[in-house]
Amino acid sequence: MTQPSNIQFGYRRHPDQARADGDAAHHAVVIVGAGPVGLSLAIDLAQRGQAVVLLDDADRIGEGSRAICFSKRSLEFWDRLGVGQRMVDKGVVWSVGRIFHGASQLYQFNLLPEQGHKRPAFINLQQFHAEAYLVDRVQELAAIDLRWRNKVTSLEQRNDHALLTVETPDGPYRLRANYVVACDGARSSLRQMVGAEFAGKMFEDQFLIADVRMTAEFPTERWFWFDPPFHAGRSALLHKQPDDIWRIDLQLHPDADPAVEKRPENVRPRIARMLGHEKFEFEWISLYKFQCRRMQRFLHGRVMFAGDAAHQVSPFGARGANSGLEDAENLAWKLDRVLRKVSPEALLESYHTERSAAADENIRESTRSTDFMAPVSRQEARLRKAVLSLARETEFGKRMINGGRLSVPSIYDSPLSTADTEVWRGGPRPGASMPDAPVAGRGGETTFLTEAFIKAGTRFTLLEFCNGAAVERPDGVGVIRIGGNDGLGDSAGLVGARYDAEPGTAYLLRPDGYVAARFRHPTRTALDVALARATGHN
Amino acid sequence: MALSTSSNFAKPDDAFRAVVEAHRGLSDAQSADLDAALVLILANHIGDLDVLREAIELAKRRMIEASQQQQQQQ
Numbered sequence: 352m353t354q355p356s357n358i359q360f361g362y363r364r365h366p367d368q369a370r371a372d373g374d375a376a377h378h379a380v381v382i383v384g385a386g387p388v389g390l391s392l393a394i395d396l397a398q399r400g401q402a403v404v405l406l407d408d409a410d411r412i413g414e415g416s417r418a419i420c421f422s423k424r425s426l427e428f429w430d431r432l433g434v435g436q437r438m439v440d441k442g443v444v445w446s447v448g449r450i451f452h453g454a455s456q457l458y459q460f461n462l463l464p465e466q467g468h469k470r471p472a473f474i475n476l477q478q479f480h481a482e483a484y485l486v487d488r489v490q491e492l493a494a495i496d497l498r499w500r501n502k503v504t505s506l507e508q509r510n511d512h513a514l515l516t517v518e519t520p521d522g523p524y525r526l527r528a529n530y531v532v533a534c535d536g537a538r539s540s541l542r543q544m545v546g547a548e549f550a551g552k553m554f555e556d557q558f559l560i561a562d563v564r565m566t567a568e569f570p571t572e573r574w575f576w577f578d579p580p581f582h583a584g585r586s587a588l589l590h591k592q593p594d595d596i597w598r599i600d601l602q603l604h605p606d607a608d609p610a611v612e613k614r615p616e617n618v619r620p621r622i623a624r625m626l627g628h629e630k631f632e633f634e635w636i637s638l639y640k641f642q643c644r645r646m647q648r649f650l651h652g653r654v655m656f657a658g659d660a661a662h663q664v665s666p667f668g669a670r671g672a673n674s675g676l677e678d679a680e681n682l683a684w685k686l687d688r689v690l691r692k693v694s695p696e697a698l699l700e701s702y703h704t705e706r707s708a709a710a711d712e713n714i715r716e717s718t719r720s721t722d723f724m725a726p727v728s729r730q731e732a733r734l735r736k737a738v739l740s741l742a743r744e745t746e747f748g749k750r751m752i753n754g755g756r757l758s759v760p761s762i763y764d765s766p767l768s769t770a771d772t773e774v775w776r777g778g779p780r781p782g783a784s785m786p787d788a789p790v791a792g793r794g795g796e797t798t799f800l801t802e803a804f805i806k807a808g809t810r811f812t813l814l815e816f817c818n819g820a821a822v823e824r825p826d827g828v829g830v831i832r833i834g835g836n837d838g839l840g841d842s843a844g845l846v847g848a849r850y851d852a853e854p855g856t857a858y859l860l861r862p863d864g865y866v867a868a869r870f871r872h873p874t875r876t877a878l879d880v881a882l883a884r885a886t887g888h889n
Numbered sequence: 890m891a892l893s894t895s896s897n898f899a900k901p902d903d904a905f906r907a908v909v910e911a912h913r914g915l916s917d918a919q920s921a922d923l924d925a926a927l928v929l930i931l932a933n934h935i936g937d938l939d940v941l942r943e944a945i946e947l948a949k950r951r952m953i954e955a956s957q958q959q960q961q962q963q
């Protein structure tokens with residue numbers, strides 16, 4: 352395995368463990384699970400001034416590549432956490448995908464065809480690298496207390512706190528927390544402890560995922576095959592990762608025997624046929640079936656669920672880890688406000704509303720992809736065959752091919768949004784995430800809107816397009832000003848175009864970079880009302 | 890009602906005949922392939938999801954009624 356050398360972490364006894372059961376230490380937030388979601392959430396909360404206890408039952412980063420595709424949205428989130436550049440420097444940047452049928456190409460797509468974004472559509476990066484960089488960042492933040500080999504074994508919900516029992520190499524101890532966030536993965540034990548169901552759809556087809564090491568000159572693109580010559584009748588995927596590692600995904604027959612299929616001597620000939628040579632070594636082989644499901648509610652008393660613990664999708668579309676990271680960015684600012692008592696607890700309900708709808712969308716998209724790859728009836732297979740053959744000569748056929756619809760941020764239909772009352776021809780509507788665009792700093796240097804958002808404090812921020820007199824802002828609201836004497840330059844006109852801006856236009860951005868409200872000519876009253884709604888005061 | 894169910898062809902027999910003749914000489918499997926492609930081509934030409942859903946609903950209603958009739962006969 353080519354994992355970083357710092358993946359093993361030591362268990363350290365914490366003074367909390369010496370306390371009597373009746374005198375358990377009380378913390379504001381305990382996060383369970385130090386995967387990408389738990390680590391990112393902890394960092395976001397810590398940067399907002401919250402002290403966080405982060406528990407993980409292991410003492411090492413998980414093996415194998417697992418998630419590899421991280422979206423533009425995730426990279427923008429990680430930029431705010433101070434780790435985005437490191438991820439991009441190590442990752443393989445890509446935006447082009449190709450779909451093949453048999454030996455010939457049917458379709459090519461570009462997920463980010465326009466210029467002027469700080470971050471690419473996607474990077475490919477092994478999950479263990481991402482986790483290692485996040486752990487490094489956690490260790491720079493004194494507010495995060497990361498405890499390895501701390502396994503939560505029981506949970507009791509009290510009126511004003513949750514009581515956890517935590518098993519360690521030194522025996523059990525108890526912790527009290529105002530809020531617990533369960534980021535403990537698809538097999539979440541906290542989900543079982545709250546007694547929540549996790550029902551959904553199981554797919555019968557099996558997929559084999561192998562990471563192989565080889566030097567190859569394939570372009571850094573996502574290649575997907577239906578019925579390739581090297582794997583007749585099934586589908587296949589090839590994707591590049593850092594360190595000369597390639598991800599290969601092969602669809603198997605539903606009745607294939609997992610134990611037999613997983614043996615390297617059986618996997619090797621398949622992959623040799625695909626690559627046309629045998630000069631590769633296995634890094635990791637995994638065989639699995641997919642499930643698409645989510646919890647009915649992401650909030651259970653004082654416990655909130657995020658990432659795979661709350662929802663699972665098939666991997667086609669890179670919607671697993673990315674949607675978990677979107678959960679984290681959505682929850683962090685809300686939990687911070689509730690803990691600081693500047694928003695009512697009801698604000699947390701919007702986490703469930705927004706992210707469960709996003710989970711439904713991700714499940715719908717990834718179920719459609721999986722159904723397209725593995726038609727469940729003869730007529731479904733016929734319809735797919737028709738699409739694949741029509742794609743050779745028609746544009747609409749190409750667009751109907753579904754080899755995975757890749758993760759894009761959801762647009763929230765949210766009680767936090769203030770509905771448009773004016774005429775807009777474009778731009779992100781309330782509930783949508785802020786599009787990036789290049790801007791010029793005062794010294795003429797090129798920077799990006801996403802960077803200006805970080806400089807403005809990653810908080811409620813007014814993005815305003817100058818019109819002489821600026822509107823008076825509510826307390827605690829940051830500002831990004833475009834144009835005018837002291838604003839950022841928009842010489843290419845891309846900010847104006849992407850936000851359908853006119854002089855005086857203003858967008859109220861939430862701390863997670865989503866649009867709360869927008870105005871052609873904001874008044875202080877209108878801003879106050881929109882801000883109150885977006886912070887759960889309505 | 891967005892789906893038009895009034896008679897749209899000047900010569901309806903010609904339209905019916907065109908579809909029938911497209912299937913002449915085909916095996917059942919080939920016919921099913923042809924229908925699948927034809928449905929997708931026409932659906933895209935219509936380009937309106939509401940109309941498509943109404944059409945599916947109308948088509949499905951035939952099947953439900955047919956199966957009810959069968960049950961009554963038994």
